[in-house]
Amino acid sequence: MKKFLLFLFLNISFSFAELKVVATYPWIGELVKEIAKDKVKLYIIAKGTDDPHFVVPKPSHIAKLRDADLIVIQGAQLEIGFLPPLLQQSNNPKIQPGKDGFLELSQFINLIEKLEKVSRAMGDVHPEGNPHYHLDPYNIPVLAKVIKEKLCQLDGKNCEYYEKNLDEFLSKWNTKLREWDKGFERFKGMGVISYHKIYDYFIQRYGLSLIGTLEPLPGIPPTPKHIEKLLAGAQNVKFILQDVYHEKKTAHYIAKKLNAKLLLLPHDVGSFPEIKDLFSLFDEILRRFNQ
Amino acid sequence: MKKILIYVFLISFCFGGQIFNPDISFILDNSYVGRSVEDEIFEELEIPGLYHPHHNFHAHSHGLNKNNGFNFNYGELYLYSPVDPYFDLHVVIPFSEEGLEIEEGYIVTRGLPFNLQFKMGKFRSSFGRLNVQHLHFWDFSNLPLVYKVFLGDDGLVEKGVNINWVLPFPFYLSLGLEVLQGENEQSFGIKGFSAESISVEDAKVPNLSVGFLKNSFDIGNLSILTGLSFATGKSRISHLLEEELHAFAGKTKIFGFDFTAKYFINSYRYLSFQGEFILRNQKGKEYEYDGNQLYENSVSKVQGGFYSQLVLRFTRRWRTGFQYNLINKNDVKVNDIRKDFPQHFLSYYAMLEFNPTEFSRIRLEVGQNRTFYHEGKKKTINEVILEFNFAIGAHGAHPF
Numbered sequence: 001m002k003k004f005l006l007f008l009f010l011n012i013s014f015s016f017a018e019l020k021v022v023a024t025y026p027w028i029g030e031l032v033k034e035i036a037k038d039k040v041k042l043y044i045i046a047k048g049t050d051d052p053h054f055v056v057p058k059p060s061h062i063a064k065l066r067d068a069d070l071i072v073i074q075g076a077q078l079e080i081g082f083l084p085p086l087l088q089q090s091n092n093p094k095i096q097p098g099k100d101g102f103l104e105l106s107q108f109i110n111l112i113e114k115l116e117k118v119s120r121a122m123g124d125v126h127p128e129g130n131p132h133y134h135l136d137p138y139n140i141p142v143l144a145k146v147i148k149e150k151l152c153q154l155d156g157k158n159c160e161y162y163e164k165n166l167d168e169f170l171s172k173w174n175t176k177l178r179e180w181d182k183g184f185e186r187f188k189g190m191g192v193i194s195y196h197k198i199y200d201y202f203i204q205r206y207g208l209s210l211i212g213t214l215e216p217l218p219g220i221p222p223t224p225k226h227i228e229k230l231l232a233g234a235q236n237v238k239f240i241l242q243d244v245y246h247e248k249k250t251a252h253y254i255a256k257k258l259n260a261k262l263l264l265l266p267h268d269v270g271s272f273p274e275i276k277d278l279f280s281l282f283d284e285i286l287r288r289f290n291q
Numbered sequence: 292m293k294k295i296l297i298y299v300f301l302i303s304f305c306f307g308g309q310i311f312n313p314d315i316s317f318i319l320d321n322s323y324v325g326r327s328v329e330d331e332i333f334e335e336l337e338i339p340g341l342y343h344p345h346h347n348f349h350a351h352s353h354g355l356n357k358n359n360g361f362n363f364n365y366g367e368l369y370l371y372s373p374v375d376p377y378f379d380l381h382v383v384i385p386f387s388e389e390g391l392e393i394e395e396g397y398i399v400t401r402g403l404p405f406n407l408q409f410k411m412g413k414f415r416s417s418f419g420r421l422n423v424q425h426l427h428f429w430d431f432s433n434l435p436l437v438y439k440v441f442l443g444d445d446g447l448v449e450k451g452v453n454i455n456w457v458l459p460f461p462f463y464l465s466l467g468l469e470v471l472q473g474e475n476e477q478s479f480g481i482k483g484f485s486a487e488s489i490s491v492e493d494a495k496v497p498n499l500s501v502g503f504l505k506n507s508f509d510i511g512n513l514s515i516l517t518g519l520s521f522a523t524g525k526s527r528i529s530h531l532l533e534e535e536l537h538a539f540a541g542k543t544k545i546f547g548f549d550f551t552a553k554y555f556i557n558s559y560r561y562l563s564f565q566g567e568f569i570l571r572n573q574k575g576k577e578y579e580y581d582g583n584q585l586y587e588n589s590v591s592k593v594q595g596g597f598y599s600q601l602v603l604r605f606t607r608r609w610r611t612g613f614q615y616n617l618i619n620k621n622d623v624k625v626n627d628i629r630k631d632f633p634q635h636f637l638s639y640y641a642m643l644e645f646n647p648t649e650f651s652r653i654r655l656e657v658g659q660n661r662t663f664y665h666e667g668k669k670k671t672i673n674e675v676i677l678e679f680n681f682a683i684g685a686h687g688a689h690p691f
Contacts, residue, residue: 049557049558050558051558051559054558054559055558056514056553056555056691057688057689057690057691058507058509058514058691059463059505059507059514059516059690059691060462060463060507060508060509060514062457062463062465062507063457063460063461063462063463063464063507066406066457066459067459080688081649081688082688083688084687084688085687085688085689085690085691086690088379088399088690089457089465089690090406090457091403091406091407091408091455091456091457092406093401093402093403093404096401096402098376120648120650120683123648124648219648220648221607221608245557245558
């Protein structure tokens with residue numbers, strides 16, 4: 001019993017030593033890691049192979065949220081299916097919406113595809129706009145700065161360290177941005193079809209043209225009628241962009257019919273085992289386009 | 292399932308009126324029922340020593356799938372909003388064809404220190420696994436047998452307070468305590484009664500205490516959730532106004548153990564096992580009036596059983612499952628003499644469900660119920676239920 005209490009006490013005293021951060025998605029976790037390195041204890045809720053819309057609110061996450069000093073979320077209602085009950089059950093006032101320990105990254109991005117009028121008859125639409133903004137690599141530096149600011153606010157004594165890490169990250173990222181700009185240049189203007197509107201920010205950044213989606217409406221699985229219509233109206237489609245979590249049969253069928261190339265693309269860190277950080281996320285997307 | 296939540300802090304910047312409106316949602320539930328007994332007989336069915344029909348008392352009881360043919364089960368209005376930085380407020384108003392009631396109306400604290408949370412008002416008790424969940428979140432169209440006989444058709448819904456604590460462990464462990472009025476008609480009750488020569492005082496309020504412990508951890512893609520629950524209070528159950536007068540006054544303890552194991556194959560597919568065991572221990576005096584004479588007997592009851600269910604979500608939109616209900620203990624002693632009641636009651640159901648989106652569901656359930664007795668004879672019921680459930684508006688996501 002004494003040993004147990006000591007263990008408990010040590011556990012609690014350690015909790016003062018470093019900032020505890022929870023990120024909803026792996027890419028957010030990676031960004032926190034780039035800035036904070038070993039100064040925070042990080043926990044990530046979703047996996048890179050999960051459908052980001054359908055993450056399960058497992059009670060095991062509550063144990064991590066209970067102790068967290070900060071939660072960083074993607075926002076724009078992407079987490080609405082699992083985060084609210086977890087936050088509510090965490091009994092942790094520090095990370096509730098509106099508190100300093102709650103950071104919603106979508107607030108710092110100009111979201112595209114904002115809708116004036118929303119109805120569920122339009123499928124699973126997000127009224128604030130498309131939430132998959134992290135697939136535009138130009139959004140990453142903006143968010144890196146936001147995270148640095150937040151870490152400095154909560155953990156002032158390590159602020160210089162975070163600033164140094166941010167500078168290093170930004171200079172590495174900016175070099176990479178030029179590389180990616182050059183790499184994606186030759187795909188400009190090419191027509192693509194995606195399963196869900198998850199690659200729209202990426203498509204917009206590199207000047208691809210989205211001809212349509214396999215889903216007739218966001219969140220509604222493909223129907224034969226919709227696919228027929230899509231095939232009839234599709235011209236000059238070079239690539240079918242397929243995420244890792246949806247069924248792939250429809251994409252294969254469409255690719256064959258349109259004589260387009262099927263690209264199985266990652267949407268997050270960890271979508272494939274070789275994608276270990278944010279750099280390899282975009283490197284891998286480029287590699288798959290070039291394949 | 293999804294909707295609003297995250298912008299409480301936006302509110303401080305926006306002074307527009309409608310942003311202060313609470314989240315409003317409405318759930319509509321209808322069904323078509325085919326049952327091998329007539330509705331009049333179905334209403335009269337009882338389970339010896341465990342369940343008697345009580346017509347006159349709960350006009351707005353959920354009474355799901357009551358009639359052969361089409362049923363309007365319920366329409367439920369949900370309201371939710373933070374009150375201020377300190378409290379969240381939840382209201383649940385079920386509408387039936389007869390009228391409406393406030394089933395739940397409570398506040399929950401947003402920022403208590405030491406990982407504590409306090410709830411106050413009228414709410415579904417955290418006893419067990421299923422009790423706290425709303426009907427539309429259940430995996431089957433029927434109430435498990437142990438819930439029906441020990442907690443009643445509406446479950447344990449009480450006025451009172453709840454405090455829970457999430458313990459500082461690397462896995463999930465939560466400990467909670469509830470102090471409740473204890474008006475539950477199936478096992479507790481506070482109103483005393485008098486007839487002929489007897490007179491039983493009201494139970495002292497608050498009458499019901501509930502304690503619970505919940506634990507969860509993951510092994511790879513497998514999530515385990517277990518719970519232990521305990522409820523204790525006085526019982527005042529009287530049906531003195533009915534034709535066959537009978538009443539009970541005493542003490543009741545209910546123990547619950549629940550276990551859920553859910554294996555996630557991917558984002559859309561899972562296999563889930565869920566089971567709950569409930570044991571009730573009642574001691575007290577039973578009063579019976581046969582028209583001429585009033586009998587007073589001391590009774591002690593030890594009764595228990597479980598449900599267990601297996602659910603497979605085999606594609607994003609389809610689920611199937613099987614539920615097995617059994618009561619295997621029904622020891623009733625009257626004046627220390629054991630009553631010759633049947634000991635085994637069982638029912639089982641299979642379901643197939645199509646969910647076009649998270650907001651709509653069509654469920655076909657077939658099953659056989661071998662628990663009921665009619666005029667002293669066992670009555671086996673075969674059932675087919677086709678249930679339609681729809682949700683509109685801003686309805687918060689459900690916990691695990």
